[in-house]
Amino acid sequence: MDLDFDVPQLHRLIDHAEEFKTFNHAGVLIVNNFIQLGLYPNKQQVDHHSGLWLQIRCEELDWQLSSLAQVLNSSFPLISAVEELEIRGDGRL
């Protein structure tokens, strides 16, 4: 297995988009074949045609978590603004 999600350009793109800086809610969904992160401004107003959604397709739970952790490393621009994090899974957790 080769785990090497190195995405500085993605971080830069996100950092330059002013709208994303208002996002303070996050959700992580872990299911059989993917892990998904969602960032959006208000949990009460989740709009699936706005926000930042990142899905990584793989099946093993440890790969899913390791992959997402690599993308969300310390230089990910929005993590420090998150006030609420919701994690949901399919029962494997």
Place this chain on the structure above:
Amino acid sequence: MTIDVLSDYVLLEIFFHVNIRDWDSMQNPWRALVRVCRRWRYLVFASLRRLNLRLEYFGHGPMSEVPDAWLVLPVILTSRIQFLPSERPVLHPKSGQWRNNIVALLESEHYNRICEIYISDIFGPLAAAMQKPFPELTRLDISVYGDEVPILPDSFLGGSAPRLQTLVLKSTPFPSMPKLLLSANSLVTLYLLDSGYISPDAMATALTVMTRLEFLHLGFLSPRSRPDPTSRPLPPSTHFVLPALTQFLFKGVYEYLEDLLARIDAPLLYYLYIVFHGPRL
């Protein structure tokens, strides 16, 4: 009191709201309006621009059977299912007669009024008939659901589409697409799904002309979209700004996205949806 007491102005306002073409269940409703009476027919055809009339051609019969008064209208060529009752038997969009009718339209003098094309079956003669510029074409949507798909040739659309505002290609290989995109400086929506590999560098170069682009969807269904690691360029020091891009969806490997994003910036983004293929085994 009858509807005849309504003024032409009021009737036109009503017709305008009836003729909302994007209602899937009510495509082309103006065709029902002109059958009501002589006055309504006159009003509709005297207000082509106000009502934004289009002739939706489904290919069920030859264009020669279309009434003369309708032949001045911009044409929408579509293989989508027609919901309105049809005056003639409905042909299956893969039948030989349907294909003949569609190709005949593309090769007729009416081709230069085609403003939108929606097709789900691109076959050899159809691709051949589209090897010329379509001067009024603003929307092209080719979504192929089948195994036999011809590769679109270099001369598709004459290699140029300056008025195109929406381009949707699903499972439609088109190796010369970067060249066409370089002429498509009116694009607002670009949706490419599994339609052949375009290098991140070629895609970024094409995007530099799309200053009106608001919606971009790039999807590769297999990890084959991974760029050659030996030829990945160093990130440039400057980035081209896509000033109107607000929605970006990507599906593929992260190396491709990184190489593309190394060339572009999109400060007005409010929707970013990314699907990465998982780790390599």
